Amino acid sequence: QGQLVESGGGSVQAGGSLRLSCAASGYTYSSYSMGWFRQGLGLEREGVAVIDADGITKYKDSVKGRFTISKDNAKNTLYLQMTNLTPETTAMYYCAAGLAATMAHSEYSYWGQGTQVTVSS
Helix, strand or coil: CCEEEEECCEEEECCCCEEEEEEEECCCHHHCEEEEEEECCCCCCEEEEEECCCCCEEECHHHCCCEEEEEEHHHCEEEEEECCCCHHHCEEEEEEEECCCCCCHHHEEEECCCEEEEEEC
């Protein structure tokens, strides 16, 4: 079955940057939409950014202008470039693949195990 593996998380000072990566395998990558989701302690998982098979993107309002989602189809890899980070960004970040470019996590079929992002002041 499909497998996604995230990397690139870590600890960063406020105002810094991180780039998350998600390597995909085991499914028809080019036909799927992909997205980044996050979950803070005690909170529900929420959509952060999604990208469809044609490269059209959508972002959570609070990250627009600071986060950029992209993909390299030749490498079956999804990216999330995050800049101007704030402590409120701290969460576990997950990548996912599904058949539609939606911010609803229930619509995605494949999930990674997550990578932790921690932003300190």
